[in-house]
Amino acid sequence: MSFYKQFGTSEDLEVNGIWLDYGDAGRIKIARAGGANRRFATVLERKTRPYRRALDNGTIDPKVIERVMAEVFAETVILGWEDVVGRDGEPLPYTFDNVVQLLLDLPDLFLDIQAQAQRAALFLQANLEAAAKN
Numbered sequence: 510m511s512f513y514k515q516f517g518t519s520e521d522l523e524v525n526g527i528w529l530d531y532g533d534a535g536r537i538k539i540a541r542a543g544g545a546n547r548r549f550a551t552v553l554e555r556k557t558r559p560y561r562r563a564l565d566n567g568t569i570d571p572k573v574i575e576r577v578m579a580e581v582f583a584e585t586v587i588l589g590w591e592d593v594v595g596r597d598g599e600p601l602p603y604t605f606d607n608v609v610q611l612l613l614d615l616p617d618l619f620l621d622i623q624a625q626a627q628r629a630a631l632f633l634q635a636n637l638e639a640a641a642k643n
Contacts, residue, residue: 514634520545522632526588529625535593540586542626549585556581575613582619583608586626 523541530536540546556577563569587608595601601611612619625631 516629517634518544518629518632519634527631529622536591537593537622538588538590539622539626540588541629541632542582542586542623544629544632546585549581552585553581575616576609578623579609579612579619582612582622582626587622 518541523545526538526540528536528538540549542549557564560569560573560577564574583605590601590603590608593601593603593611595607601607612622
C-alpha cells in the first residue's frame with residue numbers, strides 16, 4: 510500500500526463531514542478540525558485573537574478558552590446532529606447555541622469530538638471510495 514492510499518485524506522469528507530454514531534444518544538456530523546477545513550483555522554485565529562496575550566503568557570482562564578473552543582467547534586466542526594435529546598428528554602434542535610451548551614455541559618463528549626475531528630484516519634480518501642462502492 511502506498512503512502513497516498515494510507516494517508517491521503519478526502520477534502521470532501523474533511524469539509525462536508527462524517528457521522529459519529531453514539532448509539533441511542535444520537536449521531537453527530539463533524540468536519541475535520543484542520544486539513545481541508547480551512548474555516549476551522551480562520552475562525553480559531555479570529556476568536557482567540559482577543560486572548561492572544563493571555564494565551565501566550567499562560568494566564569487565560571480555562572473557562573474562557575473552553576467557551577471559545579466550543580464556539581469554534583459549533584461554527585466550523587459540528588455540522589449537524591440527529592436524535593440528540595436535552596436534559597428534559599425532549600429532542601434538542603441543532604442550533605449554534607445548543608451545540609455550544611452541549612459541549613460545555615458535557616466536557617467528556619467535547620473531548621471525544623475533538624479527538625475524532627483531529628483523527629486523519631476518519632477522513633481518508635479510501636473511506637470515501639469504499640462508501641461509493643457500497
